[in-house]
Amino acid sequence: MTRFLLCCCFIALASFAQAENNKTFPDGFMFGVATAAYQVEGAWNEDGKGENIWDRMVHTDPSSITNNDTADVACDSYHKYKEDVELIAGLNLTHYRFSVSWSRVLPTGFANEINAKGLLYYQNLVKELKARNIEPVVTLYHWDLPQPLQEIGGWTNPNMVTYFKEYARVMIENLVGVQYWATFNEPKQVCRAGYGVGSLAPRISSNGIADYICPYIIVKSHAEVYHMYKNDFPDLKGKMSIVFDGQWAEPASNSTADTEAAERKMHFEFGLYANPIFLGDWPQVVKDRVSFRSEKENFTRSRLPEFTEDEISTINGTFDYLGFNHYYTRLASDVEEEDFDDIGYDRDVRVLSTEDPSWEKSPNGNPIVPWGIRKTLKWIKDTYGNPEIFITENGVIDDGSTLEDDIRIDFYKGYLSSVLDAIYEDEVKVTGFTAWSLMDNFEWTGGYGYHFGLYQVNFTDPERPRTPKKSADFYGTLARTLKIPTSWANKISACWIYLLGTLVVFQFL
Numbered sequence: 001m002t003r004f005l006l007c008c009c010f011i012a013l014a015s016f017a018q019a020e021n022n023k024t025f026p027d028g029f030m031f032g033v034a035t036a037a038y039q040v041e042g043a044w045n046e047d048g049k050g051e052n053i054w055d056r057m058v059h060t061d062p063s064s065i066t067n068n069d070t071a072d073v074a075c076d077s078y079h080k081y082k083e084d085v086e087l088i089a090g091l092n093l094t095h096y097r098f099s100v101s102w103s104r105v106l107p108t109g110f111a112n113e114i115n116a117k118g119l120l121y122y123q124n125l126v127k128e129l130k131a132r133n134i135e136p137v138v139t140l141y142h143w144d145l146p147q148p149l150q151e152i153g154g155w156t157n158p159n160m161v162t163y164f165k166e167y168a169r170v171m172i173e174n175l176v177g178v179q180y181w182a183t184f185n186e187p188k189q190v191c192r193a194g195y196g197v198g199s200l201a202p203r204i205s206s207n208g209i210a211d212y213i214c215p216y217i218i219v220k221s222h223a224e225v226y227h228m229y230k231n232d233f234p235d236l237k238g239k240m241s242i243v244f245d246g247q248w249a250e251p252a253s254n255s256t257a258d259t260e261a262a263e264r265k266m267h268f269e270f271g272l273y274a275n276p277i278f279l280g281d282w283p284q285v286v287k288d289r290v291s292f293r294s295e296k297e298n299f300t301r302s303r304l305p306e307f308t309e310d311e312i313s314t315i316n317g318t319f320d321y322l323g324f325n326h327y328y329t330r331l332a333s334d335v336e337e338e339d340f341d342d343i344g345y346d347r348d349v350r351v352l353s354t355e356d357p358s359w360e361k362s363p364n365g366n367p368i369v370p371w372g373i374r375k376t377l378k379w380i381k382d383t384y385g386n387p388e389i390f391i392t393e394n395g396v397i398d399d400g401s402t403l404e405d406d407i408r409i410d411f412y413k414g415y416l417s418s419v420l421d422a423i424y425e426d427e428v429k430v431t432g433f434t435a436w437s438l439m440d441n442f443e444w445t446g447g448y449g450y451h452f453g454l455y456q457v458n459f460t461d462p463e464r465p466r467t468p469k470k471s472a473d474f475y476g477t478l479a480r481t482l483k484i485p486t487s488w489a490n491k492i493s494a495c496w497i498y499l500l501g502t503l504v505v506f507q508f509l
């Protein structure tokens with residue numbers, strides 16, 4: 001009996017040493033990689049492509065990008081897409097999430113002129129993927145608005161609803177085999193960074209005004225496209241939705257004020273974009289805060305546009321899954337109401353964001369907090385009635401000095417283990433995971449200084465060669481086995497425990 005019990009203890013110890021999370025992802029779970037048109041394609045003015053807001057920004061204000069980098073060539077995927085697909089196939093992946101460059105297909109943004117060569121590029125890419133049994137997951141808008149549409153107000157112009165719908169129709173009609181569509185990538189970045197803070201193109205600083213008009217136009221544009229897809233293309237059975245970025249806000253203390261502050265932040269940063277689509281209307285707390293402050297600031301009405309009843313019901317329910325990008329976690333604490341002499345989104349949110357100094361950091365300073373993804377997934381499940389969640393981005397940077405990117409492997413081990421717990425312990429319906437990114441690419445204002453890829457790209461070589469990092473093999477094994485791969489170090493320590501156990505049991509007892 002003692003021998004038996006001891007055996008059990010050693011076996012348990014050995015399995016613990018072997019894997020942090022031994023569970024298997026559910027059958028049919030999808031593992032893929034993501035990129036975005038502007039970050040990888042290059043060919044910025046080739047074959048009839050029009051100018052977009054990022055082209056304009058990098059060319060007219062080079063200093064806005066680290067090292068004055070441009071994406072004129074980027075990873076040259078416009079010419080090397082077959083090689084990209086080859087790499088994806090080599091990793092046993094189920095899907096490739098990429099985005100369409102609007103101005104490559106419609107050079108002026110308007111649907112009166114279709115650029116056949118631009119369209120053909122995406123048709124070829126989809127064909128190539130399908131031939132290798134890889135599902136295309138297509139994002140229609142990943143931040144690169146045609147410049148002529150910006151000239152007339154961009155995402156603050158109500159006519160954008162029509163222009164976006166016309167563009168989407170062209171893509172849906174011409175990429176019929178696509179099963180997964182996303183209208184927008186990260187509307188929070190489009191609106192807050194693009195129109196509120198002015199840190200990303202088109203760099204408009206209209207804090208607390210345009211950053212509320214923008215979500216209003218974006219969710220309406222999204223809903224129109226969703227209905228068009230369902231009504232005008234009944235034979236196409238794909239899924240249409242939208243991708244949100246959701247970072248976790250953990251209360252800085254267990255006080256009621258901090259707990260409410262964290263929840264408020266989640267509603268301002270995630271709910272502002274997700275609520276209209278998943279529940280109808282803006283989150284109540286956002287409506288209350290913005291209208292309260294607007295009144296004190298002597299506005300005649302809330303700075304947050306109001307939906308009509310008709311709009312609420314048109315927008316509500318326009319999703320087939322929830323696309324979710326996750327990168328980091330912050331602590332949230334309540335702060336005092338600021339006076340009303342200045343307006344701004346941060347004053348509306350009234351939350352201080354900090355970090356726990358004990359958290360590990362990535363080379364760009366983002367906290368690595370694996371449990372944050374599990375908490376966000378659970379929050380989405382509870383807030384939005386348990387929708388299907390497709391993780392459309394998650395990843396970390398390495399410092400670019402080595403192909404031995406253990407930082408990325410450890411990051412994914414931690415985050416994926418948390419995703420497994422969300423699936424099995426919290427019963428969140430997660431159906432897919434997408435690594436950001438297939439390869440190092442143009443990281444917006446960070447240029448080529450941020451290395452998010454499973455593959456390294458040599459940006460000084462005109463051929464832009466791709467070289468696998470250690471994490472590529474890790475990710476490929478994960479996709480093939482649906483289990484988080486165990487490192488050799490763990491396997492070896494497990495063997496030692498087995499050996500030691502056998503010795504103890506049979507030698508000394």
Ligand code: FCB
Pocket residue numbers: 036039185186189245325393436443444452
């Ligand atoms: C996300 C963006 C993506 C990339 C990653 C690192 O917010 O969607 O394009 O920049 O961050």
